[in-house]
Amino acid sequence: MLSSRHDVIIVGTGPAGLGAAFHLTAASPSLSILMIDREKICSGGLLNDCKQNYTYPIGFVVQNWTREEAERLLPRVEECLRPVIKEKKNLEIYRRRAERIGVTLLDVRQAHVGTDRSRELIRRLLDELAGRGVHFALEREVTDVFDDRAGPGVIVDGTETVRGGTVIVAPGRKGFSFLQQVMERMGIDYIDNEVDVGIRLETTLNNYPIVRDYYDPKFLFPERVRTFCTNSGHARVVLERYQGFSLVNGHALSEEHEGNNLVNFALLKTIGLKDPVRSGQQMAVFLGRLANEIGGGKPLMQRVGDFRMEKRSTAETFNEDLYSFPPSCPVTAGDLGLAVPAKIMRHIWAAMKKLDTIIPGILHPSTIMYYPEIKMYANKPSFIDRHFRVSENVYMIGDGAGTSRGITAAWASGIRAAEGILSRH
Numbered sequence: 001m002l003s004s005r006h007d008v009i010i011v012g013t014g015p016a017g018l019g020a021a022f023h024l025t026a027a028s029p030s031l032s033i034l035m036i037d038r039e040k041i042c043s044g045g046l047l048n049d050c051k052q053n054y055t056y057p058i059g060f061v062v063q064n065w066t067r068e069e070a071e072r073l074l075p076r077v078e079e080c081l082r083p084v085i086k087e088k089k090n091l092e093i094y095r096r097r098a099e100r101i102g103v104t105l106l107d108v109r110q111a112h113v114g115t116d117r118s119r120e121l122i123r124r125l126l127d128e129l130a131g132r133g134v135h136f137a138l139e140r141e142v143t144d145v146f147d148d149r150a151g152p153g154v155i156v157d158g159t160e161t162v163r164g165g166t167v168i169v170a171p172g173r174k175g176f177s178f179l180q181q182v183m184e185r186m187g188i189d190y191i192d193n194e195v196d197v198g199i200r201l202e203t204t205l206n207n208y209p210i211v212r213d214y215y216d217p218k219f220l221f222p223e224r225v226r227t228f229c230t231n232s233g234h235a236r237v238v239l240e241r242y243q244g245f246s247l248v249n250g251h252a253l254s255e256e257h258e259g260n261n262l263v264n265f266a267l268l269k270t271i272g273l274k275d276p277v278r279s280g281q282q283m284a285v286f287l288g289r290l291a292n293e294i295g296g297g298k299p300l301m302q303r304v305g306d307f308r309m310e311k312r313s314t315a316e317t318f319n320e321d322l323y324s325f326p327p328s329c330p331v332t333a334g335d336l337g338l339a340v341p342a343k344i345m346r347h348i349w350a351a352m353k354k355l356d357t358i359i360p361g362i363l364h365p366s367t368i369m370y371y372p373e374i375k376m377y378a379n380k381p382s383f384i385d386r387h388f389r390v391s392e393n394v395y396m397i398g399d400g401a402g403t404s405r406g407i408t409a410a411w412a413s414g415i416r417a418a419e420g421i422l423s424r425h
């Protein structure tokens with residue numbers, strides 16, 4: 001049984017919720033705060049790989065963030081997460097090569113914790129908050145949020161009502177449907193008109209040596225294609241399961257581990273939807289299901305060599321006699337051309353050719369293309385103010401509410417909501 005009233009209730013213990021809690025407890029130690037999460041430990045990127053980017057606009061949704069706002073808050077994020085920033089080398093050389101062919105290479109301040117060490121970081125953050133008097137209700141699911149005449153609150157596990165002075169909802173990408181249901185019930189307008197669709201490439205370190213100089217290089221190509229989430233050293237492609245289909249993603253352990261000499265990263269194309277198809281979520285589900293249908297219930301993989309010859313990959317293509325490394329995530333060998341919409345494939349392939357010109361190697365026949373990698377997180381509510389308030393006493397933040405696309409921006413969103421709460425009370 002949870003105590004029935006708190007000054008602030010935060011749904012979600014991911015970086016957005018934590019950012020809000022750290023700021024509120026630092027600025028106003030007497031506030032009573034309850035954080036609720038349906039998992040034992042927060043489930044997003046803070047736990048998986050945990051690459052932290054400290055440069056605008058990486059991870060920030062530019063419609064909601066100016067450079068000044070982001071740069072004001074990023075140092076505060078750093079104070080709490082205490083990153084060890086990675087050094088970069090030879091940036092000018094790569095940058096010059098990229099600029100010559102119309103590609104931008106961003107210089108991003110980055111830190112990488114690794115999936116194996118991220119739990120320690122999360123534990124430290126939760127312990128610090130507990131030390132400041134924050135209450136936690138873990139493995140409890142918020143099934144509804146309301147803001148009525150008697151004030152706001154949440155329903156936990158479908159039965160228990162907990163009231164608060166303010167509610168911050170930060171359920172992340174996986175809370176997409178939950179957030180939509182809450183917004184529909186509360187009469188909050190929202191748009192969901194963007195989606196990132198792409199592939200994940202896996203190759204050997206020798207074919208993408210830039211990662212020795214720059215851990216997660218951010219290239220921006222024409223047609224809204226970009227590199228995303230590079231993992232190297234002890235790196236793996238992984239599956240993310242959704243209802244009825246799986247998507248691919250990638251992660252890596254910290255550098256202390258002996259490497260497997262593989263690199264993986266995504267090439268994503270951002271798609272802005274207009275009438276009559278307006279839901280990024282629907283498009284993601286449709287494309288995800290199509291790919292999994294063709295893959296017999298799994299995502300697809302194809303070697304670059306086969307793709308170039310317009311030939312499907314087969315189990316034999318993945319035989320080590322022919323090619324230099326086995327896939328770290330063996331899914332169904334097939335033909336991406338049957339599953340990826342033509343325009344998306346064309347723009348991604350054009351980006352791959354440009355990337356191979358900047359860093360020769362990625363188009364080696366052994367490179368594996370995995371599909372689908374899709375980011376569905378733009379559930380943008382109409383906000384009442386600059387602090388992501390959606391009703392009198394409810395705020396919606398983080399990847400689920402489309403205020404961020406990464407750990408540091410999610411954390412900064414939490415600070416912005418907390419500032420709003422403090423300024424009103």
Ligand SMILES: Cc1cc2nc3c(=O)[nH]c(=O)nc-3n(C[C@H](O)[C@H](O)[C@H](O)COP(=O)(O)OP(=O)(O)OC[C@H]3O[C@@H](n4cnc5c(N)ncnc54)[C@H](O)[C@@H]3O)c2cc1C
Pocket residue numbers: 011012013014015016017036037038039041042043044045046048049050051052053059140141142143170171172173174175178229249250397398399400404405406407408410
């Ligand atoms: C596999 C993976 C790897 C990633 N790697 C990186 C990376 O290296 N670097 C980076 O910057 N970003 C990465 N990201 C993106 C990153 O996770 C997000 O940008 C960030 O975590 C968003 O923070 P958030 O607080 O909005 O949501 P989340 O971190 O997703 O946290 C939301 C929390 O809310 C909880 N929740 C959801 N619904 C409910 C409910 N109804 N009741 C109670 N609790 C609920 C969830 O269990 C979760 O713990 C990755 C994402 C994934 C999925």
